[in-house]
Amino acid sequence: MKEEDLNEALRDVIVRSTPPPSMDPAHTLDRARRARKRRRAAWGGVAAGVLVVGVGAGPALVANITGPRSVGQMVAGGPGTPSASPSASTPPPVSTMAPTTAPKTRKTGDPWPEGQVDRTASAGPRADRSVKLMNDLSSSVPAGFTTPNLKDSDGHSLRWPQTQYASNDGEPDYWEYMATIPVQKDNRFGQLLVLSTTPNGKPAADPCTLAKGFWGGTGTCAVVDVNGKKVGVVTAKNGSSYDQWATYRYDDGTVVHVAQAKKADRTDRPPLTQPIFTARQLAEQVISPKFKISS
Known part of the structure; x- marks a missing residue:
C-alpha cells in the first residue's frame, strides 16, 4: 500500500468515527427504562475508548511509517540526503493510554470516574451514601405510616x-444521590423520594424557581420559612409523578429535594387517602442535615 493510500484510509476512519452522545441525566423510576439507559451508556463508554485509541494510534502509525521519508525529502540535497540533526527524524512518542480518572470538567469521550462503566456507581462509598439516604428517609416517616x-x-x-455521576459536557464534576421508598398506611400505599445533588457550579436561584426545576415539575409554589431558611414547596398539577415536593439550596450549592406521592409507583395497590407529610413537615424534612450530601 502506498503512503498516500494509508494516510487517506486513516483520515477516512477518523472522519467517520464520532464520540458517543452524552447521556441524558433525566431521572426515571421505571426500572426497565433505567436499565436500558445504563446499557446504552456502557456501550457508549466502550465506543469512546475505541475512538481514543484509534485517534491516538493513527497519527503515531502514520508518523512511524512516513516520518523518516518525509524528513529526508525536506532536507536540502534531495531525498537521499541525511538530516543534519539525527533526532529530527524520530517523531515524538504518542501516548494511546486513556486517562483513568475523569477531569474536573467533563468532555465528550472522557472515561467515567472511579472505574465506573457508566454514570451509575453500583458499589463503593458513593453507592453506600444512597443506601444510607434511603434508610434515613425510612426513619423519617410520621407515626402511623410504615x-x-x-x-x-x-x-x-x-x-x-x-x-x-451527573455532569454533562462542559460541566464540573457533580453527583446525585437518590432514594425512593414505598410508604404504607392501613392497606394503602404511597411513595417518598429524596434527591441530594452536590454543588454543580450553577448560580443560585430563588426557592420557587429552583423547586420548579425538579424533574420539570409544574404546579403552584409557596415559599415556607423554616427557622430562617427559605424552602420552595410545590403542589403539583394533576398528572405529575409526585403530588408535592420541597426544595432547598444550601450556601455551598448543595441542593436537596424531598417529594411525596399518594400513589406508589409500579404497583396496582390502592393509594393513600392523605399526604404523608403536611407542606410544613415536608419543608422541615428537606432542610434536615441527614439529607445533605455535598461530595
Whole structure:
C-alpha cells in the first residue's frame, strides 16, 4: 500500500468515527427504562475508548511509517540526503493510554470516574451514601405510616437507592444521590423520594424557581420559612409523578429535594387517602442535615 493510500484510509476512519452522545441525566423510576439507559451508556463508554485509541494510534502509525521519508525529502540535497540533526527524524512518542480518572470538567469521550462503566456507581462509598439516604428517609416517616419492602409485579423492590455521576459536557464534576421508598398506611400505599445533588457550579436561584426545576415539575409554589431558611414547596398539577415536593439550596450549592406521592409507583395497590407529610413537615424534612450530601 502506498503512503498516500494509508494516510487517506486513516483520515477516512477518523472522519467517520464520532464520540458517543452524552447521556441524558433525566431521572426515571421505571426500572426497565433505567436499565436500558445504563446499557446504552456502557456501550457508549466502550465506543469512546475505541475512538481514543484509534485517534491516538493513527497519527503515531502514520508518523512511524512516513516520518523518516518525509524528513529526508525536506532536507536540502534531495531525498537521499541525511538530516543534519539525527533526532529530527524520530517523531515524538504518542501516548494511546486513556486517562483513568475523569477531569474536573467533563468532555465528550472522557472515561467515567472511579472505574465506573457508566454514570451509575453500583458499589463503593458513593453507592453506600444512597443506601444510607434511603434508610434515613425510612426513619423519617410520621407515626402511623410504615415503609414495607414492597415489590413490583416483576419481583423488584420498590425501595431503591441510586448514585449517579451527573455532569454533562462542559460541566464540573457533580453527583446525585437518590432514594425512593414505598410508604404504607392501613392497606394503602404511597411513595417518598429524596434527591441530594452536590454543588454543580450553577448560580443560585430563588426557592420557587429552583423547586420548579425538579424533574420539570409544574404546579403552584409557596415559599415556607423554616427557622430562617427559605424552602420552595410545590403542589403539583394533576398528572405529575409526585403530588408535592420541597426544595432547598444550601450556601455551598448543595441542593436537596424531598417529594411525596399518594400513589406508589409500579404497583396496582390502592393509594393513600392523605399526604404523608403536611407542606410544613415536608419543608422541615428537606432542610434536615441527614439529607445533605455535598461530595
